[in-house]
Amino acid sequence: MYLWENMPFILIIGSLVGAFIMAMFARWKRDWCPYLTIISVGFSFILSCILVYRVAGGEIIHYYAGGWRPPWGIEMMIDELGAMMLLLLSGSFLLISIYCIYAIPREIPPSVSGWYYTCFLLTLSSMMGMVATNDFFNLFVMVEVTGIGACALVAAKGEKLSTEAALRYLILSSTGAAFLLFAIAFAYQITGNLNMTYVAAEMAKVKDQFPVIIWVMISFFTIGLGLKAALFPLHIWLPDAHSSAPSPSSAILSGLVVKVYIVSIMRVYFLVFGFDVFTGTYMRYLILVMASAAILFGSFFAFVQVNLKRRLAYSTVAQIGYIFLGFGLGTAWGIMAAMLHIIIHAFMKVCLFLSAGAIYYQTGRKKVTEFTGLGYQMPVTMVAFTIASLSMIGIPLFGGFITKYGIALGSLEANNPYFIALIVLSGLLNASYYLPLVWQAYFVSGPKKFKLEMDAIPFSMLLPIMITAAGVIYMGIFPNGPLSFLGKAVARFLL
Amino acid sequence: MKIDFSILLLNYPYFVSVIIFCLGCLCILTQHNLLKKVIGINIMQSGIFLFYIALGNIKGGIAPIFDPAMPEAAIYINPLTSTLILTGIVVGFSVTAFALALIVKLHQFYGTIHAPHIIRMRSLG
Numbered sequence: 001m002y003l004w005e006n007m008p009f010i011l012i013i014g015s016l017v018g019a020f021i022m023a024m025f026a027r028w029k030r031d032w033c034p035y036l037t038i039i040s041v042g043f044s045f046i047l048s049c050i051l052v053y054r055v056a057g058g059e060i061i062h063y064y065a066g067g068w069r070p071p072w073g074i075e076m077m078i079d080e081l082g083a084m085m086l087l088l089l090s091g092s093f094l095l096i097s098i099y100c101i102y103a104i105p106r107e108i109p110p111s112v113s114g115w116y117y118t119c120f121l122l123t124l125s126s127m128m129g130m131v132a133t134n135d136f137f138n139l140f141v142m143v144e145v146t147g148i149g150a151c152a153l154v155a156a157k158g159e160k161l162s163t164e165a166a167l168r169y170l171i172l173s174s175t176g177a178a179f180l181l182f183a184i185a186f187a188y189q190i191t192g193n194l195n196m197t198y199v200a201a202e203m204a205k206v207k208d209q210f211p212v213i214i215w216v217m218i219s220f221f222t223i224g225l226g227l228k229a230a231l232f233p234l235h236i237w238l239p240d241a242h243s244s245a246p247s248p249s250s251a252i253l254s255g256l257v258v259k260v261y262i263v264s265i266m267r268v269y270f271l272v273f274g275f276d277v278f279t280g281t282y283m284r285y286l287i288l289v290m291a292s293a294a295i296l297f298g299s300f301f302a303f304v305q306v307n308l309k310r311r312l313a314y315s316t317v318a319q320i321g322y323i324f325l326g327f328g329l330g331t332a333w334g335i336m337a338a339m340l341h342i343i344i345h346a347f348m349k350v351c352l353f354l355s356a357g358a359i360y361y362q363t364g365r366k367k368v369t370e371f372t373g374l375g376y377q378m379p380v381t382m383v384a385f386t387i388a389s390l391s392m393i394g395i396p397l398f399g400g401f402i403t404k405y406g407i408a409l410g411s412l413e414a415n416n417p418y419f420i421a422l423i424v425l426s427g428l429l430n431a432s433y434y435l436p437l438v439w440q441a442y443f444v445s446g447p448k449k450f451k452l453e454m455d456a457i458p459f460s461m462l463l464p465i466m467i468t469a470a471g472v473i474y475m476g477i478f479p480n481g482p483l484s485f486l487g488k489a490v491a492r493f494l495l
Numbered sequence: 496m497k498i499d500f501s502i503l504l505l506n507y508p509y510f511v512s513v514i515i516f517c518l519g520c521l522c523i524l525t526q527h528n529l530l531k532k533v534i535g536i537n538i539m540q541s542g543i544f545l546f547y548i549a550l551g552n553i554k555g556g557i558a559p560i561f562d563p564a565m566p567e568a569a570i571y572i573n574p575l576t577s578t579l580i581l582t583g584i585v586v587g588f589s590v591t592a593f594a595l596a597l598i599v600k601l602h603q604f605y606g607t608i609h610a611p612h613i614i615r616m617r618s619l620g
Contacts, residue, residue, distance in 0.1 A: 137579050144586045148593055155597060160604045164613060167597040171532055174590045175523055178539045181583065182516065185546050188576070 007054075008063045008076045011047045011086070012129045015040055019121035026114025033117045034101045040121060041097050044128070045090040048083070055083040056485060070134075070195045077134035077197075080489035081339060084482070085131040085263055088343055092256055092350055093124045095464035096248050102458045103357055107246035108156050116156045123149035123252065127260045136184045136194045139264060143180060143228065147173040150257050153249040154241050165240035172237045173228050180224030186217040187272075200272045207277055214273075218283050221268050229261035231287075231324060232294030235317045239301075242313035247357025250309060254316045255349040259342045262320070266327050266338070270493040275330060287328035292422055294321030299429035308356050308368050311433060312349070315392065318426065319345045322403060325422075331413035335490045337406025340482060344391070344399035344475050351388040351468035355381050358457050358465060368437055375442035376450035380462055382441050384469035389434035391472045394427045399475035508549035515542030529601070529608045533594045540587045544580045551576030 003010060018040030025033050054061060055078060065074040078086070097120070104113050126145035133139050147170070155166035188194055190210050191202035207214055223234070230238040238258075242250050269278045278284050298318030305311040319341070326338030358381045359365055359374065375382045391398035404423050411419035455462060475482070503510055519539025523532050551573035559571040598608055605613050 137582070141582060141586060144590065148589060151593065151597075155600075158600075160617070163597055163600050163604065164617065167529065167594065167601060170590065170594050170597065171523065171536065174536050174587075174594075175520070175539070177586075177590075178516075178519075178536070178543060181540075181543050182546065185543060185550060189550055 006063065007047060007051060008061060008078055008132050009065065011044055011051070012125055012132065014047070015044050015121045015125035015128070019118050019125060022114065022117045022121060026118060030110070030114045033114045034097065034104070037097045037100070037117045037120060038094070041090060041094045041124065044124065045087075045094045048086040048090040051078060052083045052087050055080055071193060071198055074138050075134045075195055075197075076132045078132055079492070080486055081263060081266075082131045084339070084343065084486060084489075085260065086128055088346055089124065089127055089131070089256055089260070092346055092468075093120075093252070095467055096251055096350065096354070098460050099251075099354055099357075099464045100248050101460050103248055103361060103461060104246065106361055107248075107357070109158055112156055112158065116153070119149050119152040119156065120252075123153060123257070127256065130260045131263050134196050136187060136196060136199065140177065140181050140184055143225075143261070143264075144174070144177050146257065146260065147177060147228065150253055151241075153252060154245040156249065157244065157246050159244070161240070162244040165237070165244045169237045169241040172234075176224045176227030176234075178224070179220045179227070183217050183220035183224060186213050186220070189213070196267065196272050200274070203272065203277075204274065214277060215281050218269075218273060218277065218281050221265065222283060222287075225261050225265040225268070226290075229258050229265060230317060230320055232290045232297060232317065232321060235294070235298075235320075238317060239310055239313040242316065243307060243309040247309075247353055247360065250313070250357075251350045251353035254313065254353060255346040258316070258320060259323075259346060262323055262338075262342065266335075266493070269327070270335075275494060279330065284328055284330055287324055291321045291324035291328055292419070294318060295325065295422060295426045296429075299426055299433070303429065303433045306367055306369065308359075308366055308437075309353070311368055312352050312356060315352075315430070315433070316349060318430070319349070319392075322407065322426075325419065326403070326407050326410060329407070329410040329414045329416070329419070330494075331410045332490055332494060333406050333413055334410025335493055336483065336486060337403050337410055339486050339489065340406060340475070340479065341403040343482060344403055344472065347399060347468045347471040347475065348388045348391050351384055351465055351472065352392075354461070354465050354468070355385040355388070358455070358461055361461065362455065362457050369440075371437050371440040372444050373441070373446045373450045376452050378455040378457075379452060380455050381457070381465055382438075384465045385441075386438050387469045387472055389438055391476065392434055393431045394423075397473070397476050399472045399479075401476060402479045508552075509546060512542045512546035512549060515539075515545065518542075527610045529598050529610055530595075532610075533591060533598070536594070537587065537591060540583065544583060547576040547580050547583070 022033055025036060061078040063076040104116060108116060123146060126142045126149060130139060130142040130146060133142060151166045151170040154162055154169060187199050190206055190213055191199045193199045193202055227234045242254050245253060295318050298314050298321060302311050302314035305314055323338045323341050326334045326341060362378060391400040394400045394404040407423055408420045411417055516539055519535050519542055522535030522538055526532055526535060553570055553572050556570045556572035559574045602608050605616055607613060
């Protein structure tokens, strides 16, 4: 009963406590850290499953920290989107922590491997806090902790490039957090509340009274969270940070970290400001322009990269554009496509980055020109890579198609069919930088004939790759479950 | 549009805090020295902290400690913003510490903390 009532809190504190325990084991028993991390994340995963089950039963979970009711105390609210994000975060972290057992000793120095798991769990904890919280200041604290944890995940490699990328990431992300804090100050100034629900209710009353402050506030929220979510002109930190990090960190950063900021910004736009203010301040049109630019330029930049992980990182910039485009359209299908793409892209990017890590683990290859024969040397990994690539392009039966279809429907609903042309063009661009890799892996013959053999990587690294690839196919063939689950969240967003 | 300057004068703490915020932002964008960038972040955060404190303050208000000897109509300042800023200072401190640690590490690698030099050395290989 105690567990049942305090579940959101235990979920977040659980991994935070896990992080501190891991800091202890980092000095004492370094070899136990990965397994303890799996236990801790597995615990979060089970709790998230129960939360999703409860939310699917029609209940929106409110938790009041210390029993203080909303206008005064900190409130956690888990709605459909939040529950889905919690499940996605803990599930992906569970897969990545299984992958870490063998990948981490290869990629980062042994002296910091225990600390790596501390940051790992810290990031998980604060990200879950960010999607669960309904309080603005709590959101800011969680944003900062996520920023520090994510930077530490990049810097863990201890090389020149990753240290420099981590510093740039840290400076830009704390700049973004400062903008966010200022925006929260404005929200407190004109509404006198920090709880998002109450801020929204007050904002509806006073929005005509303070047009300039509303305008500044929504811009600051966009800069602050957009900088952290790598919306196109603010994406400059992303490629370096994501490509120089160890592969498990890249998967976390690309697949999950940027998404929680997008969830926050969606809540700010639709639940706090409301659709009228979002459109009335022209912020929606700005988002549409920046998202379109992100899709085009992200794909162009990805096309010219030689390093595999850099190519995947620029592809993330483009895919972030899809999510922003989806909710920027502001129609039911658009927002639904954005939410679905958060999930599908997490599956695809985690799969691709873990495959890139597996390729590096077995063959030491990092470049996109070195894929020759990989389809024979690493058949399972390359099949997963191919599935994720086809999903990126948007072939039917794969997850990415569902998003593209949703955005196309959304742009028809919004009477703006130009975006369908953008989607088609972007599908072609994605094909131009993913298909050559697949083609090279299977059909380009090397100096000698390749023999089909099994991947020479541990099964615990292969398993997460296979599961995420299966998830991509599952989302492509049976999207009805998540669609009907998220439908209520979309309806509340457009209220 | 006519701007009423007396409002600006009455609310000068907000005005000053916005100026400090902008100075910090400028410092991050224009300085090449990595240490100065970190200082810029701190200046920016100080501006925001000042804004919060000014938000909670009331002219002539007293600290919100209940005292039976005080008259009924005493004006208390809002303590919430000050407590928020305590958290904000801690967060800013941890970001600064982490950034300084990374800068020390970069100095070990490259022998300089001047950003353009680091970029040039990196591009040379």
